[in-house]
Amino acid sequence: AQSVTQLGSHVSVSEGALVLLRCNYSSSVPPYLFWYVQYPNQGLQLLLKYTSAATLVKGINGFEAEFKKSETSFHLTKPSAHMSDAAEYFCAVSFNAGGTSYGKLTFGQGTILTVHP
Amino acid sequence: DAGITQSPRYKITETGRQVTLMCHQTWSHSYMFWYRQDLGHGLRLIYYSAAADITDKGEVPDGYVVSRSKTENFPLTLESATRSQTSVYFCASSLGTGGSTGELFFGEGSRLTVL
Secondary structure, eight states: OOEEEEEOSEEEEETTSOEEEEEEEEOSSOEEEEEEEEOTTSOEEEEEEEOSSOSEEEOGGGOEEEEEGGGTEEEEEESSOOGGGOEEEEEEEEEOBTTBOOOOOEEOOOEEEEEEO | OOOEEEEOSEEEEOTTOOEEEEEEESSOOSEEEEEEEETTTEEEEEEEEEETTEEEEOSOOTTEEEOOSSTTBOOEEESSOOGGGOEEEEEEEEOOSTTOOOOOEEOOOEEEEEO
16 A cells, blocks of 8 residues: 655745755555645645656756655755745655556645745 | 636535535546545545546545546535535546556635534
8 A cells, every 4th residue: 555654744944945845655566756735725736746757856836856765755845945835735646557647646644834034 | 728627616514414516627537536635634535536437435435425427527425414524625637548647637626614
């Protein structure tokens, strides 16, 4: 069975500081990994995804994540936080069935990012 | 480009009443999903569908019914609403065909309150 653990339900940073949101996964087969962002009263939007190509994945809004198989991690980073980054972030894992995923994602519990001026 | 739309966006109902949340997508995606979002639990899968007339249970299906007579629609029905079903419900879709990475596309959510 696959699972996702996000370390820290709340993360607070100052504007301009490094953002680091942690995600560890468990999967018995090579996974597909995703980070989604949710702004208040909205649905989830895809930030970036790992699909077994490059281990360092770049996404929208300056975010990136690195897949580390040995650590079973997929942490999300951004060098310099902006006020507009304040949102809830979800890590998710999907089952990779021979190069195809059917979208049945397992989500972490979410991390709320607060950015202080 | 309408994408995926949910209705109603907000609903208040009473315990024991039947409620149906609608979901419509314009992409002809094969797979559709219903998740519920609750504080401390993230998103949990209720039901999903691989195609018209094919549905399967997710992690928390009790108390819910789904149908998919057409590819583009995937309604979720609470047959007898309970207070524990107060939540935000998200519909999502996925291409789900060969080579797909399984990216989900989400609607904006339906906030349901059961009194």
